[in-house]
Amino acid sequence: MIDEPLQRLLLENLTTATLLLDAELRLEYMNPAAEMLLAVSGQRSHGHFISELFTESPEALSSLRHAVGEAHPFTKREATLTSASGHSITVDYAVTPILTRRQTMLLIEVLPRDRLLRITKEEAQLSKQETTKMLVRGLAHEIKNPLGGIRGAAQLLARELPEEHLKDYTEVIIEEADRLRNLVDRMLGSNKLPSLSMTNIHEVLERVASLTEAESLGNLTLVRDYDPSIPEVLMDREQMIQAVLNIVRNAMQVLSSGSGLNLGRITLRTRTLRQFTIGHTRHRLVVHLAIIDNGPGIPSDLQNTLFYPMVSGRPDGTGLGLAITQNIISQHQGLIECESHPGHTVFSIYLPLETGATPA
Structure with a gap:
């Protein structure tokens, strides 16, 4: 029979986020994987009601109480958990009632789905x-x-x-x-292979920023939010300038067609991400370049075909800028994505920072 210290050691080393609740749905225990997933301290959260840690749906608490009362296990797929800090994650979770001498407790196993x-x-x-x-x-x-x-x-x-x-x-x-x-x-697109050299990503962004400020005549608010610790990236400097400039110019044109550039804002943000997967390859470190604008957003019917040639949301657009940008990013073994809703559009570019990557 496995003794109690070994049981705790096994739980501590599980990669599956695991929580234990008492009959009143208050936290008795969470393992390190759960602490990392929910971004909370298990020791500080001990005794907290489950909704103080995260919320899901109005029916979730009823389901948990039913599980306690009827000792009925259940599983939920692709649920959205919102932490106390407002961060949302998509997960699958399984709830298993555990009958003890004093009460019925709930074991909750949480599997994050966002990455998959x-x-x-x-x-x-x-x-x-x-x-x-x-x-x-x-x-x-x-x-x-x-x-x-x-x-x-x-x-x-x-x-x-x-x-x-x-x-x-x-x-x-x-x-x-x-x-x-x-x-x-x-x-x-260009048949020319990228001329790769180690380049500071912020040199690229500063070049784009200077062109943008000149074209907007100072009427556009351009925000720089850089991480200066990012190392140099292997890239074709001129191609990357073209790729980023295509996105920024699109944002400028959309902002200028609205209520005027004076209210328009474009943010250039850089960060690094660890253990990030692009396609079938997991990279230890990637640079994340985000181009954010506060325009009216991209129509939902265009978002799935945004990077196709000849697809444009503007009457005078050629629909080639984003297709060219995607081709450039692909040649750099990177990835480009877009998320958009009214007032907030983000184009995210991910570029590997190392050559030694592993299959996902």
């Missing part, structure tokens, strides 16, 4: 991106081949025309063929 859901979302996004690339490449091939024939035929026709003014029409054909070919080339 985010990985699933990223994989779907990367799959869509690859599918879109293949579609665009195939479409570009089918367009550029006849364009070359049309352009060549127009040039030959121009040589045979008897009158000079008739060449104006062939010039229109040639110019429009060239314009369409350039558009297709932009859809495909």
Whole structure:
């Protein structure tokens, strides 16, 4: 039989967040994994009512009381727990009644789902991106081949025309063929491989900031929220400037089309994240660059197709800026995401800070 010290040692070393509640739903014990997940101290929280640690749904307390009264276990999937500090996490949790001599206690095992859901979302996004690339490449091939024939035929026709003014029409054909070919080339993105070198991410952001301040004529509030401890990142400096500038200019245009730039605010924020997964690879350390604006937000019907070529929320937009940005970030083995609601839009760029990564 396992003695009590060994039982506690086993609980202390579990990676599953585990809590023990008494019959009044007050905390008796939580292991270190639970402390880390809920960002609270088990010792200080001892005796606290469960809703003082986190809240879920109005029905959650009733379910817990029912579990105590009827000794009935239950499991809940993809529940959203909100801590006392206001931080929300998505979890699965299982509640198991434990009958003791004095009372019925509840053992709660909590499994965080945020990371798994985010990985699933990223994989779907990367799959869509690859599918879109293949579609665009195939479409570009089918367009550029006849364009070359049309352009060549127009040039030959121009040589045979008897009158000079008739060449104006062939010039229109040639110019429009060239314009369409350039558009297709932009859809495909640059074929040039990144010229990688160790670069300070804040040099990139300062370059973008100076261009933004010049273009907005000082009417836009630009906030810098940097982590100066971030080491240099292996990147193509010019490509990364282009990628970030595309996002910032989009935000500027949206803000200027509203109530004016005077109320507009764009924040450039940098942080580091540990043990972060991009695709199937877990990185020990990544840099998180967030571009935040207080504009009206991106329409919900556009959010799932935001990075597709030719998709734009503006009547005068080409829909290529974000597609190019995503291509650049992908070439740097990184990831770009967007979350948006009215008054708050965040584009997040994640770039690995080390080369030695492990499969997730």
